[in-house]
Amino acid sequence: xxxxxxxNLLLQAKIDNITRxxxxxxxxxxxxVLLVKRKGDDFLGGIYEFPGGEVEKKESIHDALRREVxxxxxxxxxxxxxxxGSFDYESEKGRTRVFNYLVEVTGPIELKLSEHDAYAWxxxxxxxxxxxxxxxxDILNEYWSRCSE
Numbered sequence: 001x002x003x004x005x006x007x008n009l010l011l012q013a014k015i016d017n018i019t020r021x022x023x024x025x026x027x028x029x030x031x032x033v034l035l036v037k038r039k040g041d042d043f044l045g046g047i048y049e050f051p052g053g054e055v056e057k058k059e060s061i062h063d064a065l066r067r068e069v070x071x072x073x074x075x076x077x078x079x080x081x082x083x084x085g086s087f088d089y090e091s092e093k094g095r096t097r098v099f100n101y102l103v104e105v106t107g108p109i110e111l112k113l114s115e116h117d118a119y120a121w122x123x124x125x126x127x128x129x130x131x132x133x134x135x136x137x138d139i140l141n142e143y144w145s146r147c148s149e
Contacts, residue, residue: 005083009083009086009099013097016088016097017095018088018095018096018097019093019094019095019096020054020093020094020095020096020097021054021055021096021097021099022052022053022054022055022096022097022098022099023052023053023055023061023064023065023068023098023099023100023101024049024050024051024052024068024098024099024101024139025050025051025052025065025068025069025077025100025101025103026050026084026100026101026102026103026139026143027050027051027069027073027075027103027105028102028143028147029109029121030147031123031124031144031147032121032122032123033050033121033122033123033140033143034050034051034073034109034119034120034121034122035048035049035050035119035120035121035122035130035132035136036048036049036050036051036072036073036113036115036116036118036119037049037116037117037118037119037120037131038116038117039115039116039117040117042115046131047131047132047133047136048120048122048130048131048132048136049133049136050100050136050139051068051072051073051075052065052068052069052072052098052100053068053071053072054096061080061099061101062080065077065080065101069103069105071114071115072113072114072115072116073111073112073113073119074110074111074112074113074114075105075107075109075111076105076106076107077103077104077105078104078105078106079103079104080101080102080103081101081102081103081104082102082146083099083100083101084100084101084139084142084143084146085100085138085139085142086098086099086100087100087135087138087139089135098135100139102143122140127140
């Protein structure tokens with residue numbers, strides 16, 4: 001990804017009065033995409049999402065992706081591929097913009113969930129059976145549209 005794109009994304013976030021920047025990792029195997037389920041007592045409990053979280057001060061987007069994926073799933077990001085879009089949400093911590101990236105992971109997929117209580121592999125055929133927010137579904141559809149090109 002070009003530094004210019006990221007610089008523009010961060011500048012736009014500042015213009016839009018975004019107070020927090022977060023990332024999420026789209027981990028795919030063909031048309032299947034890994035989703036993790038938020039614990040019931042958490043913010044948006046029971047909803048499936050991509051692994052990810054807040055970018056820490058002085059941390060790069062790529063470093064945040066690697067750290068969050070490792071912390072939440074036990075998987076190791078080997079490459080950050082494509083930017084798939086962003087979405088915003090409000091919480092008690094302020095307005096957050098989430099940048100979503102397609103990433104590759106090394107090794108077998110053996111999940112060690114630490115912050116979630118379940119996982120699922122979403123496909124176009126089963127996404128209706130998984131609790132998703134519209135922004136997550138939009139990112140999934142963006143990924144699937146690129147897969148079929």
